Amino acid sequence: GGGGKAWPTHVVCSDSGLEVLYQSCDPLQDFGFSVEKCSKQLKSNINIRFGIILREDIKELFLDLALMSQGSSVLNFSYPICEAALPKFSFCGRRKGEQIYYAGPVNNPEFTIPQGEYQVLLELYTEKRSTVACANATIMCSEF
Numbered sequence: 001g002g003g004g005k006a007w008p009t010h011v012v013c014s015d016s017g018l019e020v021l022y023q024s025c026d027p028l029q030d031f032g033f034s035v036e037k038c039s040k041q042l043k044s045n046i047n048i049r050f051g052i053i054l055r056e057d058i059k060e061l062f063l064d065l066a067l068m069s070q071g072s073s074v075l076n077f078s079y080p081i082c083e084a085a086l087p088k089f090s091f092c093g094r095r096k097g098e099q100i101y102y103a104g105p106v107n108n109p110e111f112t113i114p115q116g117e118y119q120v121l122l123e124l125y126t127e128k129r130s131t132v133a134c135a136n137a138t139i140m141c142s143e144f
């Protein structure tokens, strides 16, 4: 408490003009995240690894993403990851206290990251609006 300690900054990409860093913004825990291959040209199915200890049951799980550039909001995005009737991933339905680990593809739009520096806020939360994970990231994309 008081001042609050910050979690370490993790490097996801630092290669070929693309740098992606993230930090957990959940005061209770840090988590691991990596991507198989960093590229400014995002393929439609990128392989990721993600590991976390669950703070909540995740019968339903949602992702909110807010993208900012130079202090201005660029994009807000909300995406269901686990729905009771449509569990998209093997870890959907796991319980509080369990450790989950996912390595595999995620479905994302094919996309070329424009040159620039971006701030991203990510939050995973349940149907009760309880936070499961929170991260803030910085993306720096240069010409080379």
Ligand SMILES: *[C@@H]1O[C@H](CO)[C@@H](O)[C@H](O)[C@H]1NC(C)=O
Residues within 6 Å of the ligand: 009, 021, 022, 023, 136, 137, 138
């Ligand atoms: C996360 O946010 C904190 C507080 O605003 C900031 O100091 C830090 O640089 C950010 N980390 C990343 C990786 O963007």
Ligand SMILES: *[C@@H]1O[C@H](CO)[C@@H](O)[C@H](O)[C@H]1NC(C)=O
Residues within 6 Å of the ligand: 066, 073, 074, 075, 076
């Ligand atoms: C994204 O959400 C924030 C906070 O609710 C809001 O201030 C901002 O205007 C939104 N941005 C866009 C691009 O809709």
